[in-house]
Amino acid sequence: MNINFDHVSFTRKQKTILHDISFQLEGPKIVGLLGRNGAGKTTLLSILTAFQKASSGTVTLNNENTFENEHAVEQMIFVRDQNFEYETEKVSDYLETYAKFRPNFDHDYAKRLLKQFRVSNDLEVAKLSKGMASAMQVVIGLASRAPVTIFDEAYLGMDAPARDLFYKEVLNDFMEHPRLIILSTHLISEMETLFEEVLIIKNGRLFTHEDKEVFQQRGYRITGEEQSVNEFSKDKTIVATQQLGPTKSVMIYGSFTDDDQRCLTDLNLERSFVSLQDLFIHLTEEENEDDE
Amino acid sequence: MRPTLDDTRPIYLQIREMIEDEIIEGRLLEETQAPSTNQLVAFYKINPATILKGINQLVDAGILYKKRGVGMFVAAGSKQQLLAKRKEHFLREYVEPMHKEAERLSISEDELHSLVFKRGGNPNEH
Amino acid sequence: MTSKQSLAIRTQTKEYASWSLWYLSIYLLIYIGINVVTYFTQGEITWTFIEGSFSATTVFMLIVGLLSMGGFLNHYLSTGLTRRIYFRSVLFSGILVTIGIVIFTILLSLLIHGVLLATGWDQLYSERIIDNQSMLPSIVEALSYAASILLFFLIGWSISFGFYKHWVQGALYIALGVAITMITSHPLFESILPIYFTLFFIGFYVFLLHRGTRTLDVRP
Numbered sequence: 001m002n003i004n005f006d007h008v009s010f011t012r013k014q015k016t017i018l019h020d021i022s023f024q025l026e027g028p029k030i031v032g033l034l035g036r037n038g039a040g041k042t043t044l045l046s047i048l049t050a051f052q053k054a055s056s057g058t059v060t061l062n063n064e065n066t067f068e069n070e071h072a073v074e075q076m077i078f079v080r081d082q083n084f085e086y087e088t089e090k091v092s093d094y095l096e097t098y099a100k101f102r103p104n105f106d107h108d109y110a111k112r113l114l115k116q117f118r119v120s121n122d123l124e125v126a127k128l129s130k131g132m133a134s135a136m137q138v139v140i141g142l143a144s145r146a147p148v149t150i151f152d153e154a155y156l157g158m159d160a161p162a163r164d165l166f167y168k169e170v171l172n173d174f175m176e177h178p179r180l181i182i183l184s185t186h187l188i189s190e191m192e193t194l195f196e197e198v199l200i201i202k203n204g205r206l207f208t209h210e211d212k213e214v215f216q217q218r219g220y221r222i223t224g225e226e227q228s229v230n231e232f233s234k235d236k237t238i239v240a241t242q243q244l245g246p247t248k249s250v251m252i253y254g255s256f257t258d259d260d261q262r263c264l265t266d267l268n269l270e271r272s273f274v275s276l277q278d279l280f281i282h283l284t285e286e287e288n289e290d291d292e
Numbered sequence: 293m294r295p296t297l298d299d300t301r302p303i304y305l306q307i308r309e310m311i312e313d314e315i316i317e318g319r320l321l322e323e324t325q326a327p328s329t330n331q332l333v334a335f336y337k338i339n340p341a342t343i344l345k346g347i348n349q350l351v352d353a354g355i356l357y358k359k360r361g362v363g364m365f366v367a368a369g370s371k372q373q374l375l376a377k378r379k380e381h382f383l384r385e386y387v388e389p390m391h392k393e394a395e396r397l398s399i400s401e402d403e404l405h406s407l408v409f410k411r412g413g414n415p416n417e418h
Numbered sequence: 419m420t421s422k423q424s425l426a427i428r429t430q431t432k433e434y435a436s437w438s439l440w441y442l443s444i445y446l447l448i449y450i451g452i453n454v455v456t457y458f459t460q461g462e463i464t465w466t467f468i469e470g471s472f473s474a475t476t477v478f479m480l481i482v483g484l485l486s487m488g489g490f491l492n493h494y495l496s497t498g499l500t501r502r503i504y505f506r507s508v509l510f511s512g513i514l515v516t517i518g519i520v521i522f523t524i525l526l527s528l529l530i531h532g533v534l535l536a537t538g539w540d541q542l543y544s545e546r547i548i549d550n551q552s553m554l555p556s557i558v559e560a561l562s563y564a565a566s567i568l569l570f571f572l573i574g575w576s577i578s579f580g581f582y583k584h585w586v587q588g589a590l591y592i593a594l595g596v597a598i599t600m601i602t603s604h605p606l607f608e609s610i611l612p613i614y615f616t617l618f619f620i621g622f623y624v625f626l627l628h629r630g631t632r633t634l635d636v637r638p
Contacts (some may be wrong), residue, residue: 012635028340029341030341042638046636046638049495049638050495050500051495051635051636051637051638052638053633053635067633068422068498068500068501068502068632068633070500070502071421071498073495073498073500074422074498074499075498076498077496077498077637078496080638085491096428097429097493097497098496098497099498100429100495100497101422101425101497101498102498103425118431141503146498152638164337167337170336171333171334171337171338171339171340172334175333175340175463176331176338193297193303193336193337193338193339193342194337194338194339195339196339212339212342213302213303213342213345216302217302230366237569243629254322264391266295272300273300273301273302275300276319
């Protein structure tokens with residue numbers, strides 16, 4: 001599986017939602033698509049899955065354009081928050097409308113998962129609670145076994161045990177049926193261990209696309225005496241600062257060299273690791289402040 | 293196995309250390325099978341690639357080796373190797389700083405010796 | 419035609435067919451009910467099955483068309499199909515259901531007429547029915563009937579297509595639909611082979627919807 005975005009922009013009603021986005025995803029892999037609300041995550045995914053057409057640039061799946069390409073779109077499933085207000089079908093019948101067009105759909109697996117999520121087959125879809133409806137969609141997404149499986153904030157309304165089950169099943173099914181799974185979210189702390197790669201969108205632009213661990217290690221925290229911290233961080237990108245009396249702690253985004261290590265020891269400073277969530281929050285905040 | 297991972301260090305390192313601990317503490321014997329990637333994925337809910345990264349480091353270090361079609365096994369002599377490595381680490385991370393700090397506090401060698409073996413008892417105790 | 423395309427047409431047709439069966443059953447009950455009432459009040463059957471079905475079916479097909487846009491298009495894309503497959507499926511299913519309804523209506527008319535003949539109740543037909551021989555339609559009438567209900571289906575579809583893009587476009591398509599309905603049913607045109615007008619407008623709508631849905635943005 002190879003997804004390629006080449007200089008993709010998306011403009012509607014004189015408003016540019018995505019600016020010149022280029023990246024390549026190579027599967028099988030689990031990729032986290034991160035961004036704050038309104039950053040353009042859903043738009044990006046809807047262009048990939050051909051719900052909308054890019055205003056410029058090209059989007060390909062295995063070197064074929066995806067828009068109106070029967071062969072490309074049948075390989076992708078886009079699970080997202082949908083309105084089921086008027087869906088009077090029973091859960092089992094609704095699943096069937098999907099299964100029909102998904103050649104790899106695993107009915108037994110779907111049944112088993114529904115049971116685990118405690119979604120009754122005989123209920124009317126419109127009468128499902130938000131969490132149940134999300135669970136049903138997650139089941140469709142997983143059981144369809146599409147080579148490109150996309151979950152866009154698929155956990156909405158799910159309680160903690162259901163979300164836990166969702167994460168567990170994503171990993172299980174990924175190992176049994178390796179494919180490209182894209183998980184779009186702004187709830188990072190719960191999901192960060194699932195990702196192998198991260199794709200971060202900020203204000204409609206691609207902020208970064210890299211291996212999760214590599215990205216995460218670009219961020220670190222330096223703690224110690226204020227002057228030493230200032231000395232160490234003077235040429236570095238500081239994304240967050242905290243102070244407690246004479247002790248200062250800064251979060252730095254950038255590489256950490258051997259020279260930095262020596263400097264650190266000399267200045268008697270402490271270096272610690274930051275979570276993906278912390279790094280993400282501060283990196284996206286920083287940009288917002290610049291904008292203002 | 294450690295029940296949870298923390299988010300203060302890279303996860304693959306924690307996976308690696310967790311397996312090392314199992315070996316050092318004798319819960320994972322040499323020439324027995326190490327937990328599989330699948331088991332670790334299911335247990336910690338972590339991406340398999342992250343787990344492989346930790347395991348591959350252990351393979352590179354000669355702690356684990358792969359038996360084709362069976363899985364990962366603990367190499368003979370790995371416990372000794374790990375103990376040596378950890379001792380070195382202990383010296384660097386605990387003993388040396390302790391000596392430094394003792395010097396700063398003008399603690400004599402004898403005093404330090406008795407402190408260490410009293411396991412933190414207070415010397416000023418009446 | 420790909421296998422997914424034909425599966426999509428079959429699925430869509432099944433959906434429309436189930437709506438149509440509901441509609442026809444209700445229409446049949448109403449037809450029987452009204453004739454029972456007119457029999458007791460006026461002592462005769464004043465209305466044939468085929469006559470009444472024309473206006474009722476056009477309204478039904480208008481509604482089928484109105485319901486054929488957003489939800490279906492979204493569902494097609496969600497199941498990994500294209501707009502092209504959606505467009506063809508809705509169009510072909512619309513045509514198939516039109517033909518089905520016309521055949522079904524004629525068969526039911528025949529059946530009802532047969533029952534009336536067998537029971538001798540055909541004596542109850544009103545003078546107007548007997549004079550016009552309107553118990554059963556002619557081939558031309560059946561064809562123009564089919565074309566008209568297909569046109570109404572396309573008008574309904576175009577209106578929901580308009581609203582899908584913007585409410586102003588929706589309003590414009592309503593106006594266009596009303597104008598075309600007036601033209602095709604105007605007595606002036608009815609006398610000069612109305613079926614050509616109807617066919618022309620069918621072609622126009624097919625072209626318009628084909629162009630319109632080709633690159634349409636779908637809210638995910």
